[in-house]
Amino acid sequence: MIHYYRIFDLVISTPFVCSELIEAIPQQADVVIDYGHIANDLSIIEKQKLKWQVNKNQVLLKIPDAGKYLIENGETITIEPEENTSLDIIKLFLLGSALGAIQHQRQRLTLHASAFTKCDHTILLCGQSGAGKSTTANALIQQGFQLLSDDLAVIDFLDGDAFVTPAYPQSKLWQDAAEKLSIEYKNFHRVRDELDKYRIPINNNFCNRPKKITHIINLQLSDIELAKINSLTVFEQLGVLKIHSYRKKYFTLEQAQGNFQACAALVDLVPVTQITRPQLTNSLKQVAELIIQQLT
Template sequence: MDSNRNYQFYYYQIYGLTLRTNRALPSLVSASSDALVNVYIEINGETDQELLPMAFIVDYSYDWHTENKSDGAYIHLCYHSDYGKLALEINSIGNKIKVDWENSRLKEVTALLVGGGVLGCAMRLQGILCLHANVVAVGQYAIAIVGEKGAGKSTTTAALAKRGYPILSDDVAALKQDGNTFFAQPGYPRLRLCESAIHTLYGSEKGLEKIFQPLNKRYVELTTERNASAWKFQSEPLSLAAIYILEPRQEELTNPSIEPVSAVTALMNLMMHRSANFLKLERKNQAREWEAFSQIASSVPIRRVKRPNDLSKLPELCDAIINDAESILAIRV
């Protein structure tokens, strides 16, 4: 993988990592070729452009397993159907990823690479804290929105983006520690939204790229223009000021509410919402991860968010989150 023979290399910055790939990957932020590379990615495969992309195939299966090699346990992730496949291998220390694909597209490879299952694995193997969360900038600080799959993280994030709050990342919150402070790292300038949220918050889904997943989601592009009034991307890391855990929507509620949680409950929730939660780290790395999350749970305000099952209540939900975040920031300042 490290041989330069017959390759042109491309460099990207995401989640505080520099990636080096042998294929150009759409929608990622370019990095300098002089940057220290954290993850080397080798992509092998071709496609028939006349075929439908796998994003339109919903009947596929997914599996993962580990393989012991001389230098440690490798993680294998595979998405496959009668139509094609995407197979990924991550080495034992998370700095090399190999991708083999059939009848797919590079944009689908990109979608899988940047998700929590792949780069989340790589980062956790490298000792980087990762949450299954979205990250939003409020002033000069970041807040993370955590929740189960389908909890509404992206919809809530989009409602804040429409109000002008910049987005650091979607689906993955990569946190790097500097002393007693944890910095949320920027992802890439896109947000994944289901069609109902697009209709409510953005407009028409026409022309928006469909995501490689058996979900009715599409990408909304974010801008780096500083003067933009909405849908902005925050390209620099920010100090993490608060974490909001979205509880399941409740039919009986009429208005959202926010309440603090204890450090013990917060720690359990953080561990439960790690990216690539299927990954079992070596004991010393597990202990290091537990210690870091314990520090976050005891030093960063963590809130439980209850809300009704009603998209029309999104403005009230945004008000509640922003008002709470601003009260936290007022104390910090």
Template sequence: MHQYVFSGLRVSSEFKFTIADCEPFDGSPDVTIRFVQYLEKPLHPIFADEIVTAAPNDVWFCASGDLAYRVKDGSEILIQRGENVPDADVNLYLVGTGFGVLCLQRDLIPFHCSAVEYNGHAVAFSGESGVGKSTLAAALSQLGYGHVCDDVCIANSAQTPMRVQPMPKGLKLWDDAAAQLNIAQGARVSADLDFHKSYVNVDRADQTGGLMFNRIYILDNDIAPEFSIHELKGAEKHAELRRAIYREEWLHFLQEPRKTFDLVSTLASKVAVFAFKRPDDLSRIKESAKFLALHFDDGDAE
């Protein structure tokens, strides 16, 4: 069994994580990860389709025909893996959807975001997949902002001030983004040859004990001629915070609706939310990062 302290959780795993470094700990693990030959689905599901079968605190999901996971009680992840499934693919879904579901079972909030460090705080960028969260974080890292996370950060809404624990997944960039930023590419994210994304190395922030978190930028998909940022309030803010939760489309069977509403309402009282519009032009990514960095200073991200 390999030991990790992963997003603040003590993890004992039969699978050796592709990215995270082993970190021995004392005491019992918070989370155990095991391989099984056959993975049963939850009994008495409240939701089921071809991809997901869910019962309270018990979720089975299929990543591919030869790879499936079952996440139980916020403390166990079981993996059924075909003999031809590479480690990269096991890791991709384990530290993504697997841990996202597990954290929600533990009443922790997995934000679908990338983030950098500013004045001891984590500043996050959220938005739909492919909107440019990782590319923006990489561009900001080139301006001296330490990289905090790619894809997921785990927050505890019960904390005041709220802090986030980064999920050490490594920064991933599409080939064209890495070329535009002139960042050397490392290992491929997936064995799928049509998935043109690789891990890259950037300077990381000191994240010991997590980072305070009170600001998130929503990257707008709307094409805009120039850059603009405005703060969101009220129902619009509430809606964007909900959409920023990892696997938001699964919340209807992962939590009671009232619990989700109360959770997002608590977040809204602790986090400022801004809409960031920018031109749909990869060649202007460095300009985009500089514009956002100026807003950090003007808005006093503390």
């Protein structure tokens, strides 16, 4: 049986159930996902490392304990799982790296960022892993914001504006972050069995339509006592977007050039500001207040 879902404003078809995604009416899929045999190497290789190979139209991922994923032409993903790989692990890399590569092939700007919205404000929150993107987004959801995307923000340009497309109604939180937010996590699945990180459903606080981006904030850790907000030069803003472009190591030369142009276009439309927060103390309330202050 084939299942249909909508994610990043694309209809995908899969041979397995993805209960975390939003169902779509059966139709011609933009991206077809299926199981199949995958050769160990691409016939043409432009760039490669031990776990991946790329060329203009293909990305091959070789993920230990998960399997191989072949992403082609922005339209198909073939999966060859390793023996005894769980469906949760298959979907973990499908909904991240594989669908991220699809966006690259479709020449869509894709950032490693959380996205959330309230009224006329839609925020992209960038930051290195551990900076607190998902934790901050969930704190703001508790204050009436809606989630658009937890980890991967796909951006389209339309009529002189930039829009972020919805992913799916789920956030991933480390146990200590869930405890800080008083979120009951024990009944939810772990992202991976060996990690104290949980899949938190956001069913009642999810926005399922593209939203115009009004603010971009880079969240950074530092050895300071109080969180603070700083403006950035245009060059620094562009650097933030380039640094946080999703899986940029997979870029071909043409995709890297397109990414630079898209980052420049986004900075021109929506300036990037920076919030620096203390590294060793709980500054969640401070950061949330600074973000809301930016909106008002």
